[in-house]
Amino acid sequence: MNFDINTIVYILEILVGGLLVGIGVHFVPVGGAPAAMAQATGIGTGTVQLAAGSGLTGLLAAGLMMSVTDNLWLILASGAVGAGIMIGSTMLTGSWIYAYAVGAPFASAKVNYDPITGFSQPPYVAPGTVGQGIPTICFVSGLIGGMMGGLGGAMIYYPLYLINGNAALSAMFAIGIFLVNAVLASWNIQGTIEGFHDPKFKKWPFAFRACAIASILLALAAVLITGGA
Amino acid sequence: MTVGGGAGGAPSAFDPKKIRMYGLVGSVVGIYLGAILNMALNTNVFSFVGAVAAIFAVVMGANSVRRICAYGIGTGVPSIGMLALGMGIIAVMFGLSVAETLGFGLLGPIITLVYAGVFGYIIGVLANKVIKFNIPVMEEGNADLSMAGAMAILGWSFAVSGNLGYFDIVKNVLMTGYIAIIFIAGGLAILHPFNANLGPDEKQDRTLVNAIMVSGIAMIATGIAAILTQGLAAGLLQLVIGFALWFYFFKMYYKLVKRDAAAVVGTGLLPPTVQ
Numbered sequence: 001m002n003f004d005i006n007t008i009v010y011i012l013e014i015l016v017g018g019l020l021v022g023i024g025v026h027f028v029p030v031g032g033a034p035a036a037m038a039q040a041t042g043i044g045t046g047t048v049q050l051a052a053g054s055g056l057t058g059l060l061a062a063g064l065m066m067s068v069t070d071n072l073w074l075i076l077a078s079g080a081v082g083a084g085i086m087i088g089s090t091m092l093t094g095s096w097i098y099a100y101a102v103g104a105p106f107a108s109a110k111v112n113y114d115p116i117t118g119f120s121q122p123p124y125v126a127p128g129t130v131g132q133g134i135p136t137i138c139f140v141s142g143l144i145g146g147m148m149g150g151l152g153g154a155m156i157y158y159p160l161y162l163i164n165g166n167a168a169l170s171a172m173f174a175i176g177i178f179l180v181n182a183v184l185a186s187w188n189i190q191g192t193i194e195g196f197h198d199p200k201f202k203k204w205p206f207a208f209r210a211c212a213i214a215s216i217l218l219a220l221a222a223v224l225i226t227g228g229a
Numbered sequence: 230m231t232v233g234g235g236a237g238g239a240p241s242a243f244d245p246k247k248i249r250m251y252g253l254v255g256s257v258v259g260i261y262l263g264a265i266l267n268m269a270l271n272t273n274v275f276s277f278v279g280a281v282a283a284i285f286a287v288v289m290g291a292n293s294v295r296r297i298c299a300y301g302i303g304t305g306v307p308s309i310g311m312l313a314l315g316m317g318i319i320a321v322m323f324g325l326s327v328a329e330t331l332g333f334g335l336l337g338p339i340i341t342l343v344y345a346g347v348f349g350y351i352i353g354v355l356a357n358k359v360i361k362f363n364i365p366v367m368e369e370g371n372a373d374l375s376m377a378g379a380m381a382i383l384g385w386s387f388a389v390s391g392n393l394g395y396f397d398i399v400k401n402v403l404m405t406g407y408i409a410i411i412f413i414a415g416g417l418a419i420l421h422p423f424n425a426n427l428g429p430d431e432k433q434d435r436t437l438v439n440a441i442m443v444s445g446i447a448m449i450a451t452g453i454a455a456i457l458t459q460g461l462a463a464g465l466l467q468l469v470i471g472f473a474l475w476f477y478f479f480k481m482y483y484k485l486v487k488r489d490a491a492a493v494v495g496t497g498l499l500p501p502t503v504q
Contacts, residue, residue: 048304168403169399172408175412184352206359224326
Protein backbone atom coordinates (compact mmCIF):
# COMPACT_ATOMS: atom_id res chain seq x y z
CA MET A 1 0.00 0.00 0.00
CA ASN A 2 1.57 3.25 -1.11
CA PHE A 3 0.31 6.46 0.37
CA ASP A 4 -1.00 9.05 -2.04
CA ILE A 5 -3.83 11.56 -2.22
CA ASN A 6 -6.34 8.72 -2.65
CA THR A 7 -5.39 7.26 0.72
CA ILE A 8 -6.26 10.54 2.42
CA VAL A 9 -9.59 10.62 0.57
CA TYR A 10 -10.33 7.06 1.73
CA ILE A 11 -9.51 7.97 5.34
CA LEU A 12 -11.78 11.01 5.13
CA GLU A 13 -14.61 8.96 3.62
CA ILE A 14 -14.39 6.40 6.44
CA LEU A 15 -14.30 9.22 9.00
CA VAL A 16 -17.41 10.87 7.55
CA GLY A 17 -19.14 7.47 7.39
CA GLY A 18 -18.35 6.79 11.04
CA LEU A 19 -19.63 10.21 12.06
CA LEU A 20 -22.87 9.73 10.09
CA VAL A 21 -23.42 6.43 11.91
CA GLY A 22 -22.69 8.02 15.30
CA ILE A 23 -25.06 10.95 14.74
CA GLY A 24 -27.69 8.84 12.97
CA VAL A 25 -28.07 6.66 16.07
CA HIS A 26 -29.33 9.75 17.95
CA PHE A 27 -32.27 10.13 15.54
CA VAL A 28 -33.62 6.61 15.94
CA PRO A 29 -36.49 6.38 18.48
CA VAL A 30 -35.07 3.77 20.83
CA GLY A 31 -37.44 2.59 23.53
CA GLY A 32 -35.67 -0.40 24.99
CA ALA A 33 -37.46 -2.70 27.41
CA PRO A 34 -40.04 -0.04 28.55
CA ALA A 35 -41.19 0.42 24.95
CA ALA A 36 -41.57 -3.33 24.57
CA MET A 37 -44.18 -3.05 27.34
CA ALA A 38 -45.74 0.06 25.70
CA GLN A 39 -44.63 2.24 28.61
CA ALA A 40 -42.31 4.47 26.59
CA THR A 41 -42.23 5.79 23.04
CA GLY A 42 -40.09 4.18 20.39
CA ILE A 43 -39.20 0.76 19.14
CA GLY A 44 -38.93 -1.90 21.84
CA THR A 45 -35.28 -2.86 21.56
CA GLY A 46 -31.80 -1.48 22.23
CA THR A 47 -29.88 1.14 20.29
CA VAL A 48 -27.21 -1.18 18.99
CA GLN A 49 -29.65 -3.72 17.61
CA LEU A 50 -31.57 -1.02 15.70
CA ALA A 51 -28.46 0.73 14.46
CA ALA A 52 -26.84 -2.53 13.44
CA GLY A 53 -30.04 -3.71 11.74
CA SER A 54 -30.52 -0.61 9.64
CA GLY A 55 -26.81 -0.13 8.99
CA LEU A 56 -26.23 -3.68 7.82
CA THR A 57 -29.25 -3.52 5.51
CA GLY A 58 -27.75 -0.34 4.09
CA LEU A 59 -24.43 -2.12 3.69
CA LEU A 60 -26.06 -4.98 1.77
CA ALA A 61 -28.02 -2.56 -0.44
CA ALA A 62 -24.83 -0.62 -1.14
CA GLY A 63 -22.90 -3.81 -1.89
CA LEU A 64 -25.60 -4.95 -4.30
CA MET A 65 -25.55 -1.60 -6.09
CA MET A 66 -21.76 -1.71 -6.18
CA SER A 67 -21.84 -5.02 -8.05
CA VAL A 68 -23.56 -3.33 -11.01
CA THR A 69 -22.08 0.20 -10.98
CA ASP A 70 -19.19 2.11 -9.45
CA ASN A 71 -20.99 5.46 -9.32
CA LEU A 72 -20.47 6.72 -5.76
CA TRP A 73 -23.76 8.65 -5.60
CA LEU A 74 -25.90 5.71 -6.70
CA ILE A 75 -24.18 3.46 -4.14
CA LEU A 76 -24.68 5.96 -1.33
CA ALA A 77 -28.33 6.51 -2.30
CA SER A 78 -28.94 2.76 -2.42
CA GLY A 79 -27.42 2.32 1.04
CA ALA A 80 -29.50 5.16 2.51
CA VAL A 81 -32.75 3.96 0.94
CA GLY A 82 -32.11 0.34 1.96
CA ALA A 83 -31.55 1.29 5.58
CA GLY A 84 -34.49 3.71 5.50
CA ILE A 85 -36.82 0.94 4.24
CA MET A 86 -35.55 -1.40 6.94
CA ILE A 87 -36.10 1.00 9.83
CA GLY A 88 -39.37 2.28 8.31
CA SER A 89 -40.87 -1.20 8.02
CA THR A 90 -39.73 -2.02 11.55
CA MET A 91 -41.50 1.06 12.89
CA LEU A 92 -44.61 0.47 10.75
CA THR A 93 -45.14 -3.15 11.82
CA GLY A 94 -44.28 -2.19 15.39
CA SER A 95 -46.97 0.50 15.21
CA TRP A 96 -49.56 -2.05 14.07
CA ILE A 97 -48.86 -4.09 17.18
CA TYR A 98 -49.03 -1.04 19.46
CA ALA A 99 -52.22 0.19 17.80
CA TYR A 100 -54.20 -3.00 17.21
CA ALA A 101 -52.81 -5.55 19.69
CA VAL A 102 -51.80 -3.44 22.69
CA GLY A 103 -54.39 -0.76 21.94
CA ALA A 104 -52.26 2.19 23.06
CA PRO A 105 -52.74 5.70 21.60
CA PHE A 106 -49.47 7.05 20.19
CA ALA A 107 -48.26 9.95 22.28
CA SER A 108 -44.94 11.56 23.05
CA ALA A 109 -44.16 12.61 26.62
CA LYS A 110 -41.25 14.86 25.65
CA VAL A 111 -43.21 17.54 23.76
CA ASN A 112 -46.64 19.12 24.35
CA TYR A 113 -47.48 19.41 20.66
CA ASP A 114 -46.19 17.15 17.91
CA PRO A 115 -43.96 19.51 15.88
CA ILE A 116 -45.11 17.97 12.58
CA THR A 117 -48.84 17.35 13.00
CA GLY A 118 -49.45 19.93 15.74
CA PHE A 119 -51.58 17.47 17.72
CA SER A 120 -51.74 17.82 21.49
CA GLN A 121 -49.87 15.02 23.27
CA PRO A 122 -50.25 15.15 27.11
CA PRO A 123 -53.94 14.06 27.30
CA TYR A 124 -53.06 10.78 25.62
CA VAL A 125 -50.04 9.88 27.74
CA ALA A 126 -51.14 7.20 30.20
CA PRO A 127 -50.31 8.00 33.85
CA GLY A 128 -47.05 6.43 35.01
CA THR A 129 -45.64 6.05 31.50
CA VAL A 130 -43.45 8.23 29.29
CA GLY A 131 -45.58 7.95 26.17
CA GLN A 132 -46.54 5.02 24.01
CA GLY A 133 -46.10 3.84 20.45
CA ILE A 134 -44.36 5.70 17.67
CA PRO A 135 -45.86 9.19 17.10
CA THR A 136 -45.38 10.94 13.74
CA ILE A 137 -42.39 12.98 14.90
CA CYS A 138 -40.59 9.83 16.12
CA PHE A 139 -41.36 8.04 12.85
CA VAL A 140 -39.91 10.87 10.76
CA SER A 141 -36.90 11.15 13.04
CA GLY A 142 -36.33 7.40 12.84
CA LEU A 143 -36.43 7.48 9.04
CA ILE A 144 -33.81 10.24 9.01
CA GLY A 145 -31.65 8.29 11.46
CA GLY A 146 -31.92 5.06 9.52
CA MET A 147 -31.01 6.78 6.27
CA MET A 148 -28.02 8.46 7.91
CA GLY A 149 -26.88 5.08 9.24
CA GLY A 150 -27.22 3.47 5.82
CA LEU A 151 -25.42 6.38 4.18
CA GLY A 152 -22.63 6.01 6.73
CA GLY A 153 -22.42 2.25 6.20
CA ALA A 154 -22.18 2.71 2.42
CA MET A 155 -19.61 5.45 2.86
CA ILE A 156 -17.44 3.10 4.94
CA TYR A 157 -17.91 0.15 2.60
CA TYR A 158 -17.12 2.02 -0.63
CA PRO A 159 -13.50 3.08 0.15
CA LEU A 160 -12.79 -0.27 1.85
CA TYR A 161 -13.80 -2.11 -1.31
CA LEU A 162 -11.63 0.19 -3.41
CA ILE A 163 -8.66 -0.44 -1.08
CA ASN A 164 -8.74 -4.22 -0.93
CA GLY A 165 -11.11 -5.32 -3.71
CA ASN A 166 -12.59 -8.08 -1.54
CA ALA A 167 -16.31 -7.75 -0.85
CA ALA A 168 -16.48 -10.17 2.12
CA LEU A 169 -13.48 -8.62 3.85
CA SER A 170 -14.76 -5.06 3.29
CA ALA A 171 -18.20 -5.97 4.61
CA MET A 172 -16.85 -7.50 7.83
CA PHE A 173 -14.46 -4.62 8.38
CA ALA A 174 -17.29 -2.15 7.75
CA ILE A 175 -19.46 -4.01 10.29
CA GLY A 176 -16.64 -3.67 12.83
CA ILE A 177 -16.31 0.10 12.25
CA PHE A 178 -20.09 0.42 12.30
CA LEU A 179 -20.50 -1.38 15.62
CA VAL A 180 -17.78 0.61 17.38
CA ASN A 181 -19.39 3.92 16.33
CA ALA A 182 -22.93 2.74 17.08
CA VAL A 183 -22.02 1.55 20.58
CA LEU A 184 -20.14 4.78 21.40
CA ALA A 185 -23.19 6.76 20.29
CA SER A 186 -25.60 4.58 22.23
CA TRP A 187 -23.50 4.96 25.37
CA ASN A 188 -23.84 8.70 24.87
CA ILE A 189 -27.64 8.36 24.76
CA GLN A 190 -27.65 6.05 27.81
CA GLY A 191 -30.84 4.14 27.28
CA THR A 192 -33.80 5.63 25.49
CA ILE A 193 -34.33 8.57 23.15
CA GLU A 194 -37.35 9.75 21.15
CA GLY A 195 -35.68 11.48 18.24
CA PHE A 196 -34.37 14.93 17.35
CA HIS A 197 -37.00 16.66 19.52
CA ASP A 198 -35.82 14.83 22.66
CA PRO A 199 -33.77 16.97 25.11
CA LYS A 200 -31.17 14.19 25.15
CA PHE A 201 -30.47 14.89 21.47
CA LYS A 202 -28.49 17.96 22.54
CA LYS A 203 -25.75 15.63 23.81
CA TRP A 204 -24.71 14.71 20.25
CA PRO A 205 -21.46 16.75 20.25
CA PHE A 206 -19.95 14.31 22.78
CA ALA A 207 -20.67 11.38 20.48
CA PHE A 208 -19.36 13.42 17.54
CA ARG A 209 -16.00 13.89 19.26
CA ALA A 210 -15.71 10.30 20.46
CA CYS A 211 -16.72 8.84 17.08
CA ALA A 212 -14.32 11.17 15.24
CA ILE A 213 -11.32 9.95 17.24
CA ALA A 214 -12.36 6.28 17.03
CA SER A 215 -13.08 6.49 13.28
CA ILE A 216 -9.72 8.08 12.50
CA LEU A 217 -7.93 5.24 14.31
CA LEU A 218 -10.05 2.64 12.54
CA ALA A 219 -9.51 4.31 9.17
CA LEU A 220 -5.74 4.29 9.65
CA ALA A 221 -5.92 0.53 10.26
CA ALA A 222 -8.33 0.06 7.35
CA VAL A 223 -6.05 1.56 4.68
CA LEU A 224 -3.25 -0.83 5.71
CA ILE A 225 -5.10 -4.09 5.10
CA THR A 226 -4.76 -5.95 1.82
CA GLY A 227 -7.30 -7.97 -0.11
CA GLY A 228 -5.98 -11.48 0.33
CA ALA A 229 -7.47 -13.99 -2.07
CA MET B 230 -27.80 3.91 38.32
CA THR B 231 -27.11 0.31 38.99
CA VAL B 232 -28.44 -2.50 36.90
CA GLY B 233 -26.33 -5.46 37.90
CA GLY B 234 -24.41 -6.65 40.88
CA GLY B 235 -24.09 -3.40 42.79
CA ALA B 236 -21.96 -0.28 42.37
CA GLY B 237 -18.33 -0.19 43.34
CA GLY B 238 -17.41 -3.26 41.33
CA ALA B 239 -18.83 -6.74 41.38
CA PRO B 240 -17.56 -9.01 44.15
CA SER B 241 -15.33 -11.67 42.72
CA ALA B 242 -13.60 -14.80 43.98
CA PHE B 243 -11.01 -14.82 41.20
CA ASP B 244 -8.76 -11.82 40.80
CA PRO B 245 -9.31 -10.07 37.43
CA LYS B 246 -5.54 -9.71 36.98
CA LYS B 247 -5.10 -13.46 37.26
CA ILE B 248 -7.96 -14.15 34.86
CA ARG B 249 -6.47 -11.67 32.40
CA MET B 250 -3.06 -13.38 32.59
CA TYR B 251 -4.50 -16.86 32.14
CA GLY B 252 -6.75 -15.62 29.33
CA LEU B 253 -3.99 -13.94 27.35
CA VAL B 254 -1.33 -16.58 27.88
CA GLY B 255 -3.79 -19.44 27.34
CA SER B 256 -5.21 -18.07 24.12
CA VAL B 257 -1.90 -16.98 22.54
CA VAL B 258 -0.06 -20.18 23.50
CA GLY B 259 -3.02 -22.29 22.38
CA ILE B 260 -3.28 -20.65 18.98
CA TYR B 261 0.47 -20.96 18.38
CA LEU B 262 0.50 -24.54 19.67
CA GLY B 263 -2.27 -25.53 17.28
CA ALA B 264 -0.64 -23.74 14.35
CA ILE B 265 2.82 -25.23 14.99
CA LEU B 266 1.49 -28.76 15.56
CA ASN B 267 -0.55 -28.55 12.37
CA MET B 268 2.41 -27.25 10.42
CA ALA B 269 5.06 -29.57 11.87
CA LEU B 270 3.03 -32.77 11.48
CA ASN B 271 1.50 -31.66 8.18
CA THR B 272 -2.03 -32.39 9.33
CA ASN B 273 -5.10 -30.43 10.40
CA VAL B 274 -6.45 -32.52 13.28
CA PHE B 275 -4.97 -30.07 15.80
CA SER B 276 -7.25 -27.25 14.62
CA PHE B 277 -9.44 -27.91 17.64
CA VAL B 278 -6.66 -26.48 19.86
CA GLY B 279 -7.52 -23.06 18.39
CA ALA B 280 -11.13 -23.40 19.52
CA VAL B 281 -9.99 -24.45 23.01
CA ALA B 282 -7.63 -21.46 23.11
CA ALA B 283 -10.58 -19.20 22.29
CA ILE B 284 -12.27 -20.38 25.51
CA PHE B 285 -9.50 -18.80 27.61
CA ALA B 286 -10.11 -15.50 25.81
CA VAL B 287 -13.88 -15.82 26.23
CA VAL B 288 -13.57 -16.31 30.00
CA MET B 289 -11.43 -13.19 30.21
CA GLY B 290 -13.95 -11.26 28.11
CA ALA B 291 -16.95 -12.47 30.10
CA ASN B 292 -15.22 -11.43 33.32
CA SER B 293 -14.55 -7.92 32.05
CA VAL B 294 -18.16 -7.60 30.75
CA ARG B 295 -19.22 -8.48 34.29
CA ARG B 296 -16.89 -5.91 35.82
CA ILE B 297 -17.98 -3.04 33.56
CA CYS B 298 -21.70 -3.84 33.41
CA ALA B 299 -21.95 -4.16 37.19
CA TYR B 300 -21.79 -0.34 37.20
CA GLY B 301 -24.76 -0.11 34.83
CA ILE B 302 -24.12 1.27 31.36
CA GLY B 303 -27.75 2.04 30.54
CA THR B 304 -27.81 0.43 27.09
CA GLY B 305 -27.93 -3.24 27.97
CA VAL B 306 -25.20 -5.82 28.16
CA PRO B 307 -25.40 -6.87 24.46
CA SER B 308 -24.04 -3.50 23.35
CA ILE B 309 -20.72 -4.11 25.05
CA GLY B 310 -20.45 -7.64 23.64
CA MET B 311 -20.98 -6.30 20.13
CA LEU B 312 -18.36 -3.64 20.78
CA ALA B 313 -15.88 -6.33 21.85
CA LEU B 314 -16.44 -8.31 18.67
CA GLY B 315 -16.40 -5.17 16.51
CA MET B 316 -13.04 -4.13 17.91
CA GLY B 317 -11.82 -7.72 17.77
CA ILE B 318 -12.59 -8.33 14.12
CA ILE B 319 -10.80 -5.16 13.06
CA ALA B 320 -7.77 -6.10 15.15
CA VAL B 321 -7.67 -9.61 13.65
CA MET B 322 -7.88 -8.40 10.05
CA PHE B 323 -5.32 -5.69 10.72
CA GLY B 324 -2.89 -7.95 12.60
CA LEU B 325 -2.93 -10.83 10.13
CA SER B 326 -2.75 -8.54 7.09
CA VAL B 327 0.14 -6.47 8.44
CA ALA B 328 2.05 -9.60 9.49
CA GLU B 329 1.60 -11.02 5.99
CA THR B 330 2.74 -7.75 4.39
CA LEU B 331 5.82 -7.65 6.61
CA GLY B 332 6.62 -11.25 5.66
CA PHE B 333 6.31 -12.74 9.15
CA GLY B 334 2.99 -14.58 8.95
CA LEU B 335 3.44 -16.11 12.41
CA LEU B 336 3.63 -12.68 14.07
CA GLY B 337 -0.06 -12.14 13.29
CA PRO B 338 -1.51 -12.99 16.73
CA ILE B 339 1.00 -10.75 18.52
CA ILE B 340 0.28 -7.72 16.29
CA THR B 341 -3.45 -8.42 16.67
CA LEU B 342 -3.14 -8.50 20.44
CA VAL B 343 -1.14 -5.26 20.65
CA TYR B 344 -3.49 -3.36 18.33
CA ALA B 345 -6.55 -4.69 20.15
CA GLY B 346 -5.17 -3.71 23.56
CA VAL B 347 -4.21 -0.19 22.50
CA PHE B 348 -7.45 0.43 20.62
CA GLY B 349 -9.60 -0.94 23.43
CA TYR B 350 -7.82 1.27 25.94
CA ILE B 351 -8.44 4.33 23.75
CA ILE B 352 -12.16 3.46 23.45
CA GLY B 353 -12.25 3.19 27.25
CA VAL B 354 -10.63 6.62 27.60
CA LEU B 355 -13.13 8.06 25.10
CA ALA B 356 -16.03 6.56 27.03
CA ASN B 357 -14.80 7.98 30.32
CA LYS B 358 -13.40 11.33 29.27
CA VAL B 359 -15.53 12.38 26.27
CA ILE B 360 -18.84 10.63 26.93
CA LYS B 361 -18.29 11.07 30.69
CA PHE B 362 -19.16 7.61 31.94
CA ASN B 363 -16.80 7.85 34.91
CA ILE B 364 -16.61 4.11 35.43
CA PRO B 365 -13.25 3.41 37.11
CA VAL B 366 -12.58 0.09 35.36
CA MET B 367 -13.65 1.32 31.90
CA GLU B 368 -10.17 1.68 30.39
CA GLU B 369 -8.67 -1.61 31.46
CA GLY B 370 -12.02 -3.36 31.05
CA ASN B 371 -12.30 -2.21 27.45
CA ALA B 372 -8.71 -3.17 26.70
CA ASP B 373 -9.45 -6.64 28.11
CA LEU B 374 -12.65 -6.88 26.10
CA SER B 375 -11.01 -5.85 22.88
CA MET B 376 -8.16 -8.35 23.35
CA ALA B 377 -10.63 -11.08 24.34
CA GLY B 378 -12.80 -10.44 21.28
CA ALA B 379 -9.78 -10.46 18.98
CA MET B 380 -8.27 -13.64 20.43
CA ALA B 381 -11.63 -15.44 20.41
CA ILE B 382 -12.23 -14.57 16.75
CA LEU B 383 -8.66 -15.53 15.87
CA GLY B 384 -8.89 -18.86 17.73
CA TRP B 385 -12.15 -19.86 16.08
CA SER B 386 -10.98 -18.62 12.66
CA PHE B 387 -7.92 -20.84 13.04
CA ALA B 388 -10.17 -23.72 14.09
CA VAL B 389 -12.17 -23.31 10.88
CA SER B 390 -9.28 -22.72 8.47
CA GLY B 391 -6.59 -24.91 10.09
CA ASN B 392 -3.90 -22.40 9.18
CA LEU B 393 -2.84 -19.03 10.54
CA GLY B 394 -1.95 -17.54 7.12
CA TYR B 395 -3.91 -14.41 6.23
CA PHE B 396 -4.82 -15.67 2.76
CA ASP B 397 -6.09 -19.00 4.11
CA ILE B 398 -8.25 -17.29 6.72
CA VAL B 399 -9.66 -14.87 4.13
CA LYS B 400 -10.38 -17.75 1.75
CA ASN B 401 -11.77 -20.28 4.25
CA VAL B 402 -13.43 -18.09 6.87
CA LEU B 403 -14.33 -14.74 5.29
CA MET B 404 -15.19 -15.64 1.70
CA THR B 405 -17.27 -18.63 2.85
CA GLY B 406 -19.23 -16.49 5.31
CA TYR B 407 -18.37 -18.61 8.37
CA ILE B 408 -17.08 -15.41 9.94
CA ALA B 409 -20.72 -14.46 10.55
CA ILE B 410 -21.24 -17.61 12.64
CA ILE B 411 -18.02 -16.95 14.54
CA PHE B 412 -19.08 -13.34 15.06
CA ILE B 413 -22.46 -14.14 16.56
CA ALA B 414 -21.41 -17.28 18.46
CA GLY B 415 -18.41 -15.41 19.85
CA GLY B 416 -20.56 -12.43 20.76
CA LEU B 417 -22.95 -14.71 22.60
CA ALA B 418 -20.14 -16.42 24.47
CA ILE B 419 -18.81 -13.06 25.71
CA LEU B 420 -22.02 -11.12 26.37
CA HIS B 421 -24.55 -13.81 27.23
CA PRO B 422 -23.09 -15.06 30.56
CA PHE B 423 -23.49 -11.78 32.41
CA ASN B 424 -26.71 -10.95 30.58
CA ALA B 425 -28.22 -14.23 31.75
CA ASN B 426 -26.88 -14.21 35.31
CA LEU B 427 -27.02 -10.54 36.29
CA GLY B 428 -28.85 -9.48 39.39
CA PRO B 429 -28.11 -8.99 43.07
CA ASP B 430 -27.23 -12.69 43.49
CA GLU B 431 -24.82 -12.83 40.54
CA LYS B 432 -21.85 -15.09 41.34
CA GLN B 433 -18.59 -14.98 39.42
CA ASP B 434 -18.09 -18.74 39.16
CA ARG B 435 -21.61 -19.27 37.79
CA THR B 436 -21.15 -16.55 35.17
CA LEU B 437 -17.78 -17.86 34.04
CA VAL B 438 -18.95 -21.48 33.87
CA ASN B 439 -21.79 -20.24 31.67
CA ALA B 440 -19.17 -18.60 29.41
CA ILE B 441 -17.31 -21.89 28.98
CA MET B 442 -20.60 -23.65 28.28
CA VAL B 443 -21.53 -21.23 25.49
CA SER B 444 -18.00 -21.51 24.09
CA GLY B 445 -18.64 -25.25 23.81
CA ILE B 446 -21.69 -24.51 21.65
CA ALA B 447 -19.58 -22.17 19.53
CA MET B 448 -17.02 -24.96 19.16
CA ILE B 449 -19.75 -27.30 17.87
CA ALA B 450 -20.59 -24.64 15.26
CA THR B 451 -16.95 -24.21 14.19
CA GLY B 452 -16.67 -28.00 14.08
CA ILE B 453 -19.50 -28.17 11.54
CA ALA B 454 -17.80 -25.42 9.53
CA ALA B 455 -14.46 -27.26 9.79
CA ILE B 456 -16.00 -30.46 8.37
CA LEU B 457 -16.72 -28.47 5.21
CA THR B 458 -13.34 -26.71 5.02
CA GLN B 459 -10.86 -29.28 6.39
CA GLY B 460 -12.55 -32.62 5.98
CA LEU B 461 -14.35 -35.06 8.22
CA ALA B 462 -11.58 -36.06 10.66
CA ALA B 463 -10.57 -32.60 11.84
CA GLY B 464 -14.12 -31.27 11.90
CA LEU B 465 -15.67 -34.24 13.68
CA LEU B 466 -12.98 -34.23 16.37
CA GLN B 467 -13.72 -30.57 17.03
CA LEU B 468 -17.46 -31.20 17.09
CA VAL B 469 -17.13 -34.06 19.58
CA ILE B 470 -14.80 -32.12 21.89
CA GLY B 471 -17.14 -29.12 21.71
CA PHE B 472 -20.11 -31.28 22.60
CA ALA B 473 -18.24 -32.90 25.51
CA LEU B 474 -17.22 -29.47 26.86
CA TRP B 475 -20.76 -28.17 26.52
CA PHE B 476 -22.24 -31.22 28.24
CA TYR B 477 -19.76 -31.21 31.14
CA PHE B 478 -20.08 -27.49 31.81
CA PHE B 479 -23.85 -27.51 31.34
CA LYS B 480 -24.10 -30.06 34.16
CA MET B 481 -21.72 -27.94 36.26
CA TYR B 482 -23.74 -24.81 35.50
CA TYR B 483 -26.97 -26.54 36.46
CA LYS B 484 -25.37 -27.58 39.74
CA LEU B 485 -24.33 -23.97 40.42
CA VAL B 486 -27.80 -22.70 39.55
CA LYS B 487 -29.28 -25.14 42.04
CA ARG B 488 -26.71 -24.02 44.63
CA ASP B 489 -27.62 -20.33 44.23
CA ALA B 490 -31.38 -20.68 43.77
CA ALA B 491 -33.72 -20.33 46.73
CA ALA B 492 -35.59 -23.43 45.59
CA VAL B 493 -35.81 -25.57 42.47
CA VAL B 494 -39.26 -27.04 41.96
CA GLY B 495 -40.73 -28.96 39.08
CA THR B 496 -43.94 -27.49 37.69
CA GLY B 497 -44.97 -30.81 36.18
CA LEU B 498 -47.39 -30.87 33.26
CA LEU B 499 -49.95 -28.14 32.74
CA PRO B 500 -52.44 -28.19 35.63
CA PRO B 501 -55.97 -29.40 34.79
CA THR B 502 -58.32 -26.48 34.27
CA VAL B 503 -60.95 -25.97 36.93
CA GLN B 504 -64.39 -25.68 35.44
